[in-house]
Amino acid sequence: MKRVTDKHRQDDWNTEGGGSLALSPEELREPLFEGTPALKDVTETVSGVVEGKPTRLWYATITLTSGLAGWGILTILYTVFTGIGVWGNNQPIGWAWDITNFVFWIGIGHAGTLISAILFLFRQKWRTAINRAAEAMTIFAVICALIFPIIHTGRPWLAVYWLLPLPNQMEMWVNFRSPLLWDVFAVSTYFAVSLMFWFVGLVPDFATLRNRAKHKIAKPIWTFLSLGWTGANRHWHRYEKAYLILAGISTPLVLSVHTIVSFDFAVSVLPGWHTTIFPPYFVAGAIFSGFGMVLTLMILARKLLNLETFITRKHIENMNKVLMATGLMVGYAYGIEFFIAWYSGNPYERFVFINRAFGPYSWAYWTMVTCNVFIPQLFWFKNIRRNLIITWVISIFVNVGMWFERFVIIATSLHRDFLPSSWGYFIPTWVDVSIFAGTIGLFLTLFLLFAKYIPVLAISEIKGILPGAQPNHSHH
Amino acid sequence: MKKTAGVSGLFHDPDQVLKAATGIRDAGFRKFDFHTPYPLHGLDQAMGIRRTILPWISLGAGLLGAGVALHLQWWTGAVDYPLVIGGKPFFAFEPSIPITFELTVLLTAIATVVGMFALNGLPRWFSKWQNDAHFTRSMDDAFVVTIDAEDPAYDGEKTASLLESLGAEQVRIVEYED
Numbered sequence: 001m002k003r004v005t006d007k008h009r010q011d012d013w014n015t016e017g018g019g020s021l022a023l024s025p026e027e028l029r030e031p032l033f034e035g036t037p038a039l040k041d042v043t044e045t046v047s048g049v050v051e052g053k054p055t056r057l058w059y060a061t062i063t064l065t066s067g068l069a070g071w072g073i074l075t076i077l078y079t080v081f082t083g084i085g086v087w088g089n090n091q092p093i094g095w096a097w098d099i100t101n102f103v104f105w106i107g108i109g110h111a112g113t114l115i116s117a118i119l120f121l122f123r124q125k126w127r128t129a130i131n132r133a134a135e136a137m138t139i140f141a142v143i144c145a146l147i148f149p150i151i152h153t154g155r156p157w158l159a160v161y162w163l164l165p166l167p168n169q170m171e172m173w174v175n176f177r178s179p180l181l182w183d184v185f186a187v188s189t190y191f192a193v194s195l196m197f198w199f200v201g202l203v204p205d206f207a208t209l210r211n212r213a214k215h216k217i218a219k220p221i222w223t224f225l226s227l228g229w230t231g232a233n234r235h236w237h238r239y240e241k242a243y244l245i246l247a248g249i250s251t252p253l254v255l256s257v258h259t260i261v262s263f264d265f266a267v268s269v270l271p272g273w274h275t276t277i278f279p280p281y282f283v284a285g286a287i288f289s290g291f292g293m294v295l296t297l298m299i300l301a302r303k304l305l306n307l308e309t310f311i312t313r314k315h316i317e318n319m320n321k322v323l324m325a326t327g328l329m330v331g332y333a334y335g336i337e338f339f340i341a342w343y344s345g346n347p348y349e350r351f352v353f354i355n356r357a358f359g360p361y362s363w364a365y366w367t368m369v370t371c372n373v374f375i376p377q378l379f380w381f382k383n384i385r386r387n388l389i390i391t392w393v394i395s396i397f398v399n400v401g402m403w404f405e406r407f408v409i410i411a412t413s414l415h416r417d418f419l420p421s422s423w424g425y426f427i428p429t430w431v432d433v434s435i436f437a438g439t440i441g442l443f444l445t446l447f448l449l450f451a452k453y454i455p456v457l458a459i460s461e462i463k464g465i466l467p468g469a470q471p472n473h474s475h476h
Numbered sequence: 477m478k479k480t481a482g483v484s485g486l487f488h489d490p491d492q493v494l495k496a497a498t499g500i501r502d503a504g505f506r507k508f509d510f511h512t513p514y515p516l517h518g519l520d521q522a523m524g525i526r527r528t529i530l531p532w533i534s535l536g537a538g539l540l541g542a543g544v545a546l547h548l549q550w551w552t553g554a555v556d557y558p559l560v561i562g563g564k565p566f567f568a569f570e571p572s573i574p575i576t577f578e579l580t581v582l583l584t585a586i587a588t589v590v591g592m593f594a595l596n597g598l599p600r601w602f603s604k605w606q607n608d609a610h611f612t613r614s615m616d617d618a619f620v621v622t623i624d625a626e627d628p629a630y631d632g633e634k635t636a637s638l639l640e641s642l643g644a645e646q647v648r649i650v651e652y653e654d
Contacts, residue, residue: 039513039617165552173552177564182574189578193585200589208513208615227599230606231614235596236515238528242592245534246585253581260574460615464514471490471518 032126032465034309039469041309042462046205046455047212049305054452057304065444072438075431076151084154086431092417092424095410097432098152099264101439103406104289105145106187106261107282110254111290112138113194116201117250120243126318128461129311133301134294135198136454140446141293142191144439149183151435179263186260193253197246200239203229204460258286265409272352272413275340281333285405288326288372291319292398299392301451310457313386320385323398324376330405331373348418356412360425364408371401479654480625481604482507483636484611485644487619490516496621496642497522503638507624511605511614530591537587538580545579546572608650622650 037045079086089096112134119127153159160166163184165174174181207229210222229235262282265273295316302311341353357365375397378384385391416423450456463469487493493510500508501524510519553559554566564571593599605611605622614620621644623635632649639647 043513043616165548171557172559173557175559175561176549176553176575177561177571179574182578185575185578189582192582196585196589200592204514204615211612211615223601227593228601228603229598229615230603230611231511231513231620232596233510233512233516233519233523234525235598236512237520237525238530238592238595240515241528241530242588245531245588249538249581249584249588252577256574256577256581260578263574460514469490469514471494471516 030314031467032129032312032314033467034312036467037309039463039466042457042459042466043208043212045307045309046457046459047209049451049456050209050453051212051218055304058448058452062445062448065441065448068441069438069445070441072435072441075434075438076147079151079431079435080156084152086429088427088429088432090424092422093411093414093426095414096426097407097428097436098148100403100406100410101436102145102148103261103410104403105141105148105439105443107258107286107289107402107406108293109138109141109145109190109194109290110258110283110286111294112136113190113197113250113254114287114290115294116197117247117254120247121251124318125465126315128458128465129307129315130294130298130319131461132198132201132458133298133451133456134290135194135201136450137293137297137447138194138290139191139198140443140450142187142194143446144443146187146191147435147439149187179260179267182260183264186257190253190257193246193250197250200242200246201458201461202454203227204231204239205455205458207231208459209455255283258282265413270413271346271348272356272409275337277333277336277340281330284326284329284333285402288323288330289398289402291323291326292395292402295319295323295391295395296399297447299388299395301456305451305456307457310462313388316388316391317382317385320379320391323395324379327372327376327398331369334369334373352413352416355416356408359412359416361408361412361415364404365412368401368404368408371397372405375401477654478651479604480632481608481650481652482623482625482627482630483632483639483647484605484608484620484622484650485636485639485647486610486613487621487644489643490619492643493619493621494518494522496639496644499642500621500623500638504629505623505627505635507627507630509622509624511611511620511622513615513617513619516619528595530588530595533591534584534588537591538584541580541583542576544583545576549575604652605650607652610646610650 087096087098089098112131115127115134116131119131150156150159153162161168162174163181165176203226206222206226210219210226213219213222259279259282262278266275266278268274298311298319299316302308338353338357341349344350356362375394378390378394411426415425487496487510493512493516497510497519501522508523510516510523512519549572550567558566603611604624605620610618610620621639623630623639629635636647636649
């Protein structure tokens with residue numbers, strides 16, 4: 001393709017004929033690409049990953065992760081056939097690892113839609129390098145999350161009547177006044193909308209793969225999945241409108257999902273759960289943990305799939321800034337919870353929070369605070385925000401810290417009941433640990449399959465923001 | 477039997493695409509299109525594409541979703557099987573908001589995606605242009621213009637030379653097996 005030079009630079013920001021500035025705002029910004037990739041380079045890099053043979057490392061890793069996922073499935077079957085008594089939760093801790101893991105995975109699923117919807121509405125062009133993988137991660141995380149509420153019902157084959165308003169022989173309906181039911185609708189809507197959003201983004205890229213494919217099996221698969229996309233501008237016109245509408249409705253959706261998850265706790269009357277700060281606190285925490293996981297996976301994918309041209313240090317730095325902003329919000333919420341516990345004058349509320357920080361679970365509490373509040377403060381330094389290895393290590397701390405946050409909220413509020421005679425202490429069983437490990441295995445297996453067989457970068461979206469890719473209106 | 481699909485040509489410069497789009501429209505063509513690897517800003521206006529009705533479909537589905545959700549919660553809880561739970565009213569708007577919101581979003585999203593593909597006439601796994609080499613490049617690195625032979629203003633070689641005068645490269649008449 002003809003190289004497009006500076007005079008054709010994309011300048012949405014320029015007013016008509018605004019040539020008085022020495023540099024356009026675009027030129028003052030750090031470029032989003034390393035070097036100057038052409039349209040062809042985008043096609044080649046991304047299709048190359050799909051069309052190439054998997055490496056030995058890929059086979060070795062997926063054997064390990066799918067083995068872990070298999071072990072998780074076996075322990076789920078063991079749970080279902082034996083009963084949930086094989087888990088460590090018991091009175092007074094009726095919710096433990098199951099709901100902790102559910103909230104943990106749902107939280108991770110929040111980065112994808114934030115990147116694809118909210119950053120799209122804010123015209124954040126850097127999102128195109130990471131949105132595809134983050135959306136995939138969202139879908140896989142929600143799959144992992146959905147496992148827990150379904151199996152914690154004990155008899156999952158009956159759960160459909162407990163969770164959905166289906167006519168049945170008892171002529172009874174689900175309780176629409178319960179936050180647990182709101183959650184069913186929120187999470188399943190979130191899953192469905194994320195999946196559709198992801199697929200719509202993939203259709204043009206499947207068409208690119210279809211046009212290149214020669215393999216007897218690959219060609220019909222890409223043809224089918226691309227739905228016959230031809231790239232006609234009359235189609236793009238409706239496509240862009242659809243994308244905008246999806247982004248518009250996904251923005252309140254992503255904020256609603258963790259809000260409703262937090263209602264599971266906040267609408268109850270339990271000290272430590274019954275607080276009005278929960279919805280924004282949970283949403284900030286979800287975005288925080290989601291970006292943590294995006295960084296964990298994308299730093300590795302960037303290296304292993306040679307995506308350095310498209311995922312630059314600027315992208316990593318931007319994500320670290322989001323991580324830090326949401327981390328500070330989470331830290332603020334931790335603080336304000338203590339203030340309100342003191343200010344409320346409610347002795348039970350005060351007890352729960354003092355017990356949380358200095359009681360039997362204080363080790364978990366301080367792990368959480370260290371991972372989520374103290375360690376991310378390193379991102380105040382630009383050098384650290386742009387350092388891939390340190391960022392990766394911090395992202396692991398964030399993942400760990402956010403799991404502990406949910407565990408702390410659930411276990412510490414439950415383990416010391418109003419009646420001291422029923423106090424207890426939760427210890428997970430090997431089944432608890434195995435099922436959680438199994439979902440990690442499942443998540444990584446799905447991500448590995450995605451990274452190998454589906455375009456990891458949004459080909460058409462990246463092409464649209466390359467320098468010189470758009471017509472230069474000021475020359476008309 | 478071989479049939480003529482129309483003429484097709486290549487562009488590499490996005491600015492030229494916009495000029496060509498205006499030129500083709502001014503020459504009286506309606507059944508033409510540009511196949512591009514990504515949406516080009518301003519091409520809709522240059523081609524004179526009318527705004528899609530898709531947002532109205534989305535809005536209708538969203539309203540339907542809200543209505544269905546409210547009706548479902550009211551009818552099951554207050555009419556079909558009223559059950560006192562925690563002394564709360566059988567139906568109230570406040571606890572009905574989350575599910576109403578979720579179903580509004582769900583139906584809007586489904587209608588938007590299905591509506592977009594349906595308005596585009598997709599899925600359709602056959603295109604008149606698919607065996608042309610230009611077509612392959614349209615999802616890669618070139619902007620491909622096609623003028624349909626069914627357009628009343630279409631006139632074989634004359635249309636081809638119009639495209640050439642507008643800056644298209646490798647202009648040719650494309651045929652397909654019917």
